[in-house]
Amino acid sequence: MAKRTVPGPSFLLVLTLYHAVDDGMLASISAMFPILMEHGGFGLNYETIGLLTSIGLTVTVIFQLFTGRVGDVRDTRLLMTLGILMMGITSFLLTLSWDFISLLSVVLLVRVGASFYHPIGIGWISKKYSGEALDRSMGYQSALGDTGVLVAFLTTGFIAMHWGWRAPFIVWGALNIGAAVLGLAMRYDTNTDVDRRQRGNRASADVPISKVFKGFRFALLPLAISGAAYTITCNFGPLLGTDKFHLQPDIAGLVVALWIGTGVVTAAFYGRISKAIGRKRSLLIAFAGVLVCSLVVGLADNIIVVSIAMAAFGSFLFTTWPGLFSMISDATGKVRQGSIFGIIFAGQIIGGASIAYFAGLAAKVYGISVPFLMICGLSIFPLVIIALSEEPARAGDPSERSPEH
Numbered sequence: 001m002a003k004r005t006v007p008g009p010s011f012l013l014v015l016t017l018y019h020a021v022d023d024g025m026l027a028s029i030s031a032m033f034p035i036l037m038e039h040g041g042f043g044l045n046y047e048t049i050g051l052l053t054s055i056g057l058t059v060t061v062i063f064q065l066f067t068g069r070v071g072d073v074r075d076t077r078l079l080m081t082l083g084i085l086m087m088g089i090t091s092f093l094l095t096l097s098w099d100f101i102s103l104l105s106v107v108l109l110v111r112v113g114a115s116f117y118h119p120i121g122i123g124w125i126s127k128k129y130s131g132e133a134l135d136r137s138m139g140y141q142s143a144l145g146d147t148g149v150l151v152a153f154l155t156t157g158f159i160a161m162h163w164g165w166r167a168p169f170i171v172w173g174a175l176n177i178g179a180a181v182l183g184l185a186m187r188y189d190t191n192t193d194v195d196r197r198q199r200g201n202r203a204s205a206d207v208p209i210s211k212v213f214k215g216f217r218f219a220l221l222p223l224a225i226s227g228a229a230y231t232i233t234c235n236f237g238p239l240l241g242t243d244k245f246h247l248q249p250d251i252a253g254l255v256v257a258l259w260i261g262t263g264v265v266t267a268a269f270y271g272r273i274s275k276a277i278g279r280k281r282s283l284l285i286a287f288a289g290v291l292v293c294s295l296v297v298g299l300a301d302n303i304i305v306v307s308i309a310m311a312a313f314g315s316f317l318f319t320t321w322p323g324l325f326s327m328i329s330d331a332t333g334k335v336r337q338g339s340i341f342g343i344i345f346a347g348q349i350i351g352g353a354s355i356a357y358f359a360g361l362a363a364k365v366y367g368i369s370v371p372f373l374m375i376c377g378l379s380i381f382p383l384v385i386i387a388l389s390e391e392p393a394r395a396g397d398p399s400e401r402s403p404e405h
Contacts, residue, residue, distance in 0.1 A: 012137060014183050015121050018084050019145025021179040022117045025087050025172040027152035029094075029107065030234040031256070032168060034242045034249045035160050036103075043100040046239070046368070050360020052104055053235050056111040057356065061346045063115035076120050081180050083116025088176030095166040118345045126329040132275060134329055138322035139270030146267065146318060150260040153238075157250030218331075218389045219324045219344065222287070222382035226320045227348035228355040229290060229379070232371045233259060233317075235356065236363060237310070243368050245303045255303075258311040263318025270322040283323045283386050289316030291379035298372035320382075 037044045044052075070079065090110045097103040122141070129137045156168045237259065241252025266273070273282050293313035300306045328344060355378075359371035 012125070012140060015080075015125065016141050016144035017179050018080055018117055018121060018183060019141055020148030020151075021172070021176045022084060022087055022114060022148070023145055024148025024152040025091050025176055026110070026114055027149040027234060028091075028156045028168045028172050029110070031153050031156035031238055031249075031253050032160060032165065033235065034238050034252060035157070035165055037239075039165060041099060042097070042103050046236075046360045046364040047357075048100060048360075049235060049239075050357040050363075052100075052107060053231060053356040053360075054354070055104065056107045057231065057349045059108050059111040060115045061349045063112050064119050064345050064349070065343065067116050067119055076124050077183075080116055080120050081183050083113050083120075084176050084183065085180040086113030086116075088173045088178075088180065089113075091169045091173030091176060094169040122325060122345075123340065126325070129329075132271060134326050135274045135279075135322065136271035138325045138329075139267050139274075142270070142318065142322045143264045143268035146260055146264050149234075150257055150264055153253045153257040153260060157238075157248070157253040161248075161250055218385060219328050221385055222283075222320070223324055223344060223348040224350055224354075225287075225378045225382050226290075226317060226324075227350075229294070229317055229375045231356050232359050232375055233313070236359065236368060236371045239363075240297075240306075240368050240372070241303075245306070247303070255307050255310055258307055259314035260318075261314065262311045263314035266315040267318045267322060270319055273319065274323065274326070279323045279327055280386060280389075283320060284383065286316045286320045286323070287379050287382045287386065289313070290320070291376050291383070294372045294375035294379065298369045298376060 033044065033049055036042050037049075067079065067083070087110065090106055090113055093106045093109065094103070097106055122138075125137050125141060126134070152168075152172070155171075159168045159171065233256065237256040238249065238252045241247040241255045242249060245252075247255070270282075277285075290313060293309045293316060296309035297306055297313060300309065325344075328340065355374065359374055362370040362374065
């Protein structure tokens with residue numbers, strides 16, 4: 001009997017679980033910056049936070065190019081599990097940091113572990129789904145994965161204030177290791193046997209990347225800008241609350257959690273949004289919303305206005321990723337998806353890495369609101385690029401194919 005073409009729900013469940021603990025652990029570091037600044041021993045300020053973030057993201061860029069390529073020819077399940085396990089171990093190592101150099105050294109190891117999930121996991125989803133199922137799956141993995149970021153910003157400040165700065169890293173270390181063990185223990189249906197998948201992956205890896213580059217080059221700058229917006233908000237959002245509005249770290253984390261929470265909801269409904277208005281139109285609306293909302297966040301002096309704008313900002317920003325990923329998947333024809341998304345996420349992270357240090361420097365000189373005004377200015381570029389780009393034709397939905405396909 002022929003196997004079904006569309007993977008079962010446990011396949012997507014495992015991937016979103018990995019995404020949640022991976023991104024949640026990274027977000028806990030950002031959420032801890034106000035507390036680590038007060039600690040004093042780490043020598044953190046706006047500029048050194050930007051430097052730490054920029055160097056860490058650069059490391060992720062380098063390793064993602066490698067892990068994406070390896071993911072095309074090796075067992076993707078084991079590779080992703082290895083990355084999540086490394087995230088857990090390095091989270092525990094963060095508790096041993098005592099100054100800026102030791103903190104930076106461990107953060108670099110964290111970033112190596114973080115280089116596994118995104119190119120391999122997103123690439124795997126891209127290979128398994130098409131059509132409306134692809135939009136739904138990209139939306140679900142983005143929403144459920146970013147739930148980990150939401151939990152991190154909701155809880156990190158509270159945990160650190162009550163049980164010490166090491167406690168959040170212990171919690172996220174345990175969650176990542178637990179997720180790795182659970183992922184290995186779960187039996188989920190990918191609807192391909194390992195041998196056949198490996199042969200297909202090797203054949204795909206023989207296709208020169210230059211032949212498929214044209215299909216995804218339109219997305220590189222928009223993803224870089226969205227990556228910069230995400231990095232700036234994660235790292236300087238809590239500081240905006242503590243330094244400009246004099247909030248406690250746990251309350252400042254709640255403001256950023258609003259940004260993520262609305263993003264999680266809208267990303268979960270991305271499949272319906274795309275079906276109703278189309279990917280291209282949804283992306284134009286999303287980046288226009290990012291531009292307007294970041295402007296309000298940067299200029300407003302009322303915390304209520306900023307909180308509302310931050311919530312709207314998240315709803316727009318978090319729908320850019322499933323839309324762009326789905327367009328890339330259809331435009332590249334499912335060929336060399338690990339390598340392609342390795343390059344794609346490298347471009348996205350380069351956006352965050354290149355702007356992070358300058359955002360920190362600008363915040364140090366001109367004030368903590370300036371990084372958000374930088375997001376506003378940068379958002380003009382993806383609007384122009386997407387408006388001038390043609391939307392790729394959607395591949396057929398595998399759920400509608402015959403079992404013999």
